Amino acid sequence: MSLFVAAFGFGLVSMSVIALAAVGFTMQFGITNMINLAYGEVMIASAYVAYYIDQTGISIWVAMIGGAIFGAVFSFLINRFIYAPFMRKGTANLGMVIVSLAVSLMIANLLLPIVGYYSVSYRERFGSIVRLGSVVLTVNQMLIIALAVVVMLAIHALLRYTRLGKAMRATAANPTLARSSGIPTQRVIDIVWLITGALCGLAGTVAGLDSETFAIASGAGFLITALAAAVLGGAGQPYGAMVGAVVIGMVTELSAAAWSPDYKQVVAFGILVVVMVLRPQGLLAKRGALAAAG
Amino acid sequence: MDRQPATEARPAPSLRAEGISAGYGAVPVIRDISIAVGPSEIVAIIGPNGAGKSTLLKSLVGILRVTSGRVMLGEDEVTNRPPEELARRGVGYVPQVNDIFEPLSVLENLEMGGYLLPSNRIRPGVERVTQIFPALAALLKRRADKLSGGERKMLAIGRVLMLDPKVMILDEPTANLSPKLADSLLREHVTRLAAAGKAVLLVEQRARAAMQVAQWICVLVSGSTRLEGRPNDLLRRQDFEELFLGAGTRNPVNDKQEEADEDT
Numbered sequence: 435m436s437l438f439v440a441a442f443g444f445g446l447v448s449m450s451v452i453a454l455a456a457v458g459f460t461m462q463f464g465i466t467n468m469i470n471l472a473y474g475e476v477m478i479a480s481a482y483v484a485y486y487i488d489q490t491g492i493s494i495w496v497a498m499i500g501g502a503i504f505g506a507v508f509s510f511l512i513n514r515f516i517y518a519p520f521m522r523k524g525t526a527n528l529g530m531v532i533v534s535l536a537v538s539l540m541i542a543n544l545l546l547p548i549v550g551y552y553s554v555s556y557r558e559r560f561g562s563i564v565r566l567g568s569v570v571l572t573v574n575q576m577l578i579i580a581l582a583v584v585v586m587l588a589i590h591a592l593l594r595y596t597r598l599g600k601a602m603r604a605t606a607a608n609p610t611l612a613r614s615s616g617i618p619t620q621r622v623i624d625i626v627w628l629i630t631g632a633l634c635g636l637a638g639t640v641a642g643l644d645s646e647t648f649a650i651a652s653g654a655g656f657l658i659t660a661l662a663a664a665v666l667g668g669a670g671q672p673y674g675a676m677v678g679a680v681v682i683g684m685v686t687e688l689s690a691a692a693w694s695p696d697y698k699q700v701v702a703f704g705i706l707v708v709v710m711v712l713r714p715q716g717l718l719a720k721r722g723a724l725a726a727a728g
Numbered sequence: 729m730d731r732q733p734a735t736e737a738r739p740a741p742s743l744r745a746e747g748i749s750a751g752y753g754a755v756p757v758i759r760d761i762s763i764a765v766g767p768s769e770i771v772a773i774i775g776p777n778g779a780g781k782s783t784l785l786k787s788l789v790g791i792l793r794v795t796s797g798r799v800m801l802g803e804d805e806v807t808n809r810p811p812e813e814l815a816r817r818g819v820g821y822v823p824q825v826n827d828i829f830e831p832l833s834v835l836e837n838l839e840m841g842g843y844l845l846p847s848n849r850i851r852p853g854v855e856r857v858t859q860i861f862p863a864l865a866a867l868l869k870r871r872a873d874k875l876s877g878g879e880r881k882m883l884a885i886g887r888v889l890m891l892d893p894k895v896m897i898l899d900e901p902t903a904n905l906s907p908k909l910a911d912s913l914l915r916e917h918v919t920r921l922a923a924a925g926k927a928v929l930l931v932e933q934r935a936r937a938a939m940q941v942a943q944w945i946c947v948l949v950s951g952s953t954r955l956e957g958r959p960n961d962l963l964r965r966q967d968f969e970e971l972f973l974g975a976g977t978r979n980p981v982n983d984k985q986e987e988a989d990e991d992t
Contacts, residue, residue, distance in 0.1 A: 597839075597847070600832070604840045607829040610791060614823075615887065616815035616844040 436568040441691035442684070443569035449683025450582030451637065451644050455656060456663035456675035457589055458633030464670030465606040465626045467527070468517055471534040474657025475541035476512070476631065477638030480505040481648055482549050484639040488556045495577070497556070498639040505635020506628045512537060513627045538657075542650055553647040578640050585633070589672055592629075602626055606670070655699075662706045668716025677717050681705060738944065739766030741800070742927040743788065743819065743895045748797030748807075750787035756795060757783040758951045765895065765927040765944075770918065772938035773931045775948035781931040782824060784948065785899050788929075789821040790814050801895070816844055820893030824900045824931075827884035830873035834864060834883055837872050841887030850890075857886040860917075878909045885917065896921055898930040902937070910934065914941045939963065 455477065462470050484501035488494050520533050561573035571579075593599040605612045605619045612619050641656055642648040663682050667674025682702045689701040709717065744764035751757040758780040765771040773781050786792040788799055790811040798807040801817055811821070829837050835854065842853045858865040861882040867875065872883060881901055888896065901918070902910035914937055922928050932938035939945060939959035947955040947962075955962065962968055 597843070600836055600840060601843060603832055603836075604829045607831050608826055610811070611823065611826060611829065612840070613811040614789060614791070614815055614821045615840050616812050616891065617840065618812055 437691045438688060439568035440570060441687045443566075443571050443575075444690075445684035445687035446579050447571065447575045447644060447683075448687050449680045450579045451641050452659055452663050452683045453582050453676050453679035454585060454633060454640055455637035455660035456667075456679050457586070457672050458630040458637060459657075459660045460664035460667070460670055460675040461589075461602075461626060461633075461672055462630045463664070464672070465602050466513070466517075466623050468513070468521075469527070469531050469534065470517075471531060471657065472512065472538040472541060473634055473660060474653035474655070475538045475545075476505055476508055476634050477641060477656045478648070478650055478653040479508060479541055479545055480635030480638040481642035481652075482545065482554075483635075484642070485554055485556060488558075491557075494556050494558050494574075494639075494643065498636060498643075501639035502632045502635040505638065506632035509631025509634060510624065510627045514624070538653070542653060545650055549650065551649065553649040555647045556643055574643060578644060581636075581640065585636070586676055593672065598622070598625065658699075659702065662702055665716060666706055666709050671716070674716055681717075738764075739769050739927075741766045742802060743897075743929065744800050745784075745788060746798050746800065748784075748787060748794050748799060750783060750792050750794045752783075752792075756951065758787065758948075760797065761948070761951075761953055762797075763929070763946055763953070763956075765929045767894070767925050767927050768922050769944065770922045770928045770930065770942045771944045771946065772942035773929070773946045773948055774933075774935040774938050775954070777933075778950075779948040780951040781948050782899050783951075785821070785897050785929070785931060789819060789897060791821075815891065815893075818891070818894035819897065820888035820891060820895065821897045822881075822884045822888050822899060822901060824903055828872045828875075828880060828887065830871075832872055833868065834870050834872055834875070835868040837883055837887050838864075838868075838890055841890035844891060853890045853892075856892075857889050860889065860920075861886050877904050877906075878913070881905060881913065882917075893926065895927045895929065898928065900931050900933055902932065902934060911937065914938075 455473075459470065459473050462468050462473070480501040483504040484494070484497040487497035487500040516537055517530065517533065520530060525533065558574070561577075564571050564573060564576055591599075593603060601612070601617050601622050602625075604615070604617060605622050609619050612622075637660070638656065641652070645652065659682065663678035664670075664675045665678070666681060667676065667678030682705060685705055686698040686702050690698050693701075741764035744762070746762050747760045749756040749759045749761075761780075761784055763771065763773070763784070773784065775781055783792060787794045790806075790809050790813070794807050798805055800806070801814075801819065804817075806814060806817065809817075814821070829840060832840065838854050838857055839850055842850050845853060854868075858868075863879055864882055864886055867879060872880070875883060885896075885898070885901065898918070902913055905913060914932075918928060918930065919941055930938070930942075932942075939962070942959060945956060945959050945962055946953055955968070
């Protein structure tokens, strides 16, 4: 039994990491209509930026801010100089997916000569241990959970209560009408890329910290897990991505305890396939954060 | 194009198009159209399906590119200016479909309609709109896609009214409404907008209803202005129905549905 309680603790950490990644990914799709397959590589690139800052001896939490800033600026630039020009030319959605795949390969291969093949780790991987009953977590893991909770609440507050957040939802729902209402949709979309890019950078650093070691090859796994959580919850819906992250994070860790850690990914995608068969629109397709309450 | 002599002067135009052409591909959908609307005036564009009525409105509000001619807002040229600039300059546009932000609440729709207002003027704006459309007052928290057809159109118009525009451009506001609702929307609300000094340009499928509320009618057929004038002058013309029937698709003047409803 205590094995499952411990797994529950790891589940909390996993879902936090996945939620940070999946919410940014799903908002990019929901608001800018872009399925950004380069998301995982931007996560990794940001994780490396944080790694180099970490190497100077500064706290990993400061390095994480560096990773988030890098992710924000990098994502903004990718959209400005690659995605947006293609979209202006009227490239179809499938074409945009291929463009993002190309960007993903370019990032990975540009990164390779700089960072090398080998796995790296942040200096401070564990921190001291905290016991809550049978749940044993490191201080870093506790901080990751707290960070995810704070970020999710902040995203909720942004979308629900601020003028900018409502303009984002209006732009997502009906971009032409948004412009006719005087909303500068181009600027709104720029800000969406900055915010989701920051989430992506933060998620990359947190994922690197949580997985203890990471390498360029980790990007694909990051992307696929974020994608699974986003689709599970209902593509484009931030609350859906949060729910998807909870389900995938928790079930994979519990299954690892019950069965074998080797099958985590199999279990995650097993859930995804079952949900897609029973509810193809995703768990929260109708009632996400981009929608109104009630 | 066939012009009727005006018996009394029309107001100086708030918005006017001078010989504009526009379309989606290489072939223009509308060709060389001139139209104007002034303060307190209702101008209705009527014509068969596919005549280019919606295309004309979209090209006036910056959604569709004008390929020749120009659009004037008062003394300023606004040809091909982006929609957000036209909104800022006092042109309100209510599309025929996709006229609200469906996943947002009614209140949020109104707030987005007032996006350009300073934050302390949002609440008074919402109050003003709910005075014009009292039915919306009780629905502020409701998701916009849960509204009935009539409530939805009120919200669509209310959203635009948040900025208190000088010019209102309405694309078939009565489409999908019951004949009774359509009638009250045109007679009460659209008329009231003009009475409040706004220039109202609307596309209307129900030609007869349009002729009862508008001061000027423009008949659009196959992308060009076939005829324009005051409603009474147009109705007096022997060839009016023929001009319409010549358009081919249907006869909006003798719309059977409408006749039946007016009898009841």
